[in-house]
Amino acid sequence: MSAPFVLAVPSKGRLQENTEAFFARAGLKLSKAGGARDYRGTIAGLDNVEVAYLSASEIAAQLSRGYAHFGVTGEDLVRDNIADAEKRVSLIDGLGFGYADVVVAVPQAWIDVRTMADLDDVATGFREQHHMRMRVATKFINLTRAFFSQRGISDYRIVESAGATEGAPAAGSAELIVDITTTGATLAANGLRVLDDGVILRSQANLVASKDADWSPQARETARIILDHIAARARANKYREVRTRFRQCDATLLGEAHSRFGVEAPFGGPTSSGMLTLHCPPGQIYALASFLREHGAETVSVVSLDYVFDRENPLFAKLETFLR
Ligand SMILES: Nc1ncnc2c1ncn2[C@@H]1O[C@H](COP(=O)(O)OP(=O)(O)OP(=O)(O)O)[C@@H](O)[C@H]1O
Ligand SMILES: O=P(O)(O)OC[C@H]1O[C@H](OP(=O)(O)OP(=O)(O)O)[C@H](O)[C@@H]1O
Ligand SMILES: [Mg+2]
Numbered sequence: 036m037s038a039p040f041v042l043a044v045p046s047k048g049r050l051q052e053n054t055e056a057f058f059a060r061a062g063l064k065l066s067k068a069g070g071a072r073d074y075r076g077t078i079a080g081l082d083n084v085e086v087a088y089l090s091a092s093e094i095a096a097q098l099s100r101g102y103a104h105f106g107v108t109g110e111d112l113v114r115d116n117i118a119d120a121e122k123r124v125s126l127i128d129g130l131g132f133g134y135a136d137v138v139v140a141v142p143q144a145w146i147d148v149r150t151m152a153d154l155d156d157v158a159t160g161f162r163e164q165h166h167m168r169m170r171v172a173t174k175f176i177n178l179t180r181a182f183f184s185q186r187g188i189s190d191y192r193i194v195e196s197a198g199a200t201e202g203a204p205a206a207g208s209a210e211l212i213v214d215i216t217t218t219g220a221t222l223a224a225n226g227l228r229v230l231d232d233g234v235i236l237r238s239q240a241n242l243v244a245s246k247d248a249d250w251s252p253q254a255r256e257t258a259r260i261i262l263d264h265i266a267a268r269a270r271a272n273k274y275r276e277v278r279t280r281f282r283q284c285d286a287t288l289l290g291e292a293h294s295r296f297g298v299e300a301p302f303g304g305p306t307s308s309g310m311l312t313l314h315c316p317p318g319q320i321y322a323l324a325s326f327l328r329e330h331g332a333e334t335v336s337v338v339s340l341d342y343v344f345d346r347e348n349p350l351f352a353k354l355e356t357f358l359r
Pocket of ligand 2: 198215222
């Protein structure tokens with residue numbers, strides 16, 4: 036038997052729930068034979084896939100080493116944990132959950148410090164006054180270094196923080212922090228404020244592919260099948276299917292509908308009897324239905340789509356380009 040295709044997914048919390056729901060919507064059911072505490076799983080119908088349940092940061096590490104072919108983890112962890120990330124891994128697609136911003140936050144009491152340039156001034160003054168460098172508490176060491184160096188700030192020192200980073204300034208172990216925030220509630224509760232230009236990265240969960248995994252022909256074929264499911268679901272989410280039939284429905288009308296509402300006609304223009312199937316962005320449905328009735332339609336029906344399988348698969352094309 037050949038080596039399995041390894042898909043690494045988060046083992047706990049909202050990331051796990053959202054990941055399982057995401058794959059389920061794409062028609063890929065992840066399951067753990069041994070129940071919730073089993074850290075190995077399978078995908079129904081894909082025999083050679085092994086699902087590895089790991090912490091989000093461990094997933095980034097495994098992808099970097101090539102121990103997993105695909106993984107779901109946050110872009111923040113990919114960028115912070117993997118040196119030369121664009122060579123080692125490819126972010127195939129943002130998954131629409133796990134949103135968090137990596138930010139530079141200072142005490143609210145620092146009223147004159149609004150920007151990174153202000154922070155640079157403070158850093159210099161701090162060193163002169165206190166004979167030590169300003170301390171930044173974070174677990175995002177590489178993202179912090181890269182961002183501060185881009186902004187020309189060098190008078191600082193990183194204090195590595197494993198958790199409760201927002202508490203560091205009040206506890207006296209750092210002057211400021213770099214951490215993730217979603218609602219901002221934790222920063223506010225700790226008397227901290229994000230600098231105006233202090234967003235280092237807007238992160239979300241991504242489907243990530245590893246360069247150094249064992250990309251046998253069988254592994255590539257498995258990747259193609261997984262991405263075919265995901266692309267079909269993504270395409271289905273972007274549209275509703277609209278059907279109508281009326282005599283005046285012709286190519287000119289379709290052209291106008293295309294430019295005004297962004298509709299596609301996946302099965303071609305109206306038939307000789309004026310039968311037409313359209314794919315329309317959800318936000319334009321009512322406008323399109325009104326437009327079609329104004330031009331003669333008696334009835335316009337609209338349904339949600341589960342999957343739209345196209346010959347082209349942009350996600351697999353991206354993977355192939357990356358692996359080349
Ligand atoms: N409010 C949030 N709190 C923590 N992580 C979040 C939040 N929102 C999104 N995320 C994302 O989730 C990922 C971190 O997940 P998680 O904390 O489960 O992993 P971990 O840090 O590897 O595990 P552990 O906390 O057990 O060490 C990051 O990509 C992060 O950006
Ligand atoms: O901007 P907010 O919505 O307040 O969210 C940000 C906070 O949430 C996370 O902590 P969490 O309590 O999830 O624990 P963790 O650090 O162990 O992941 C994160 O580490 C921040 O502290
Ligand atoms: Mg965590």
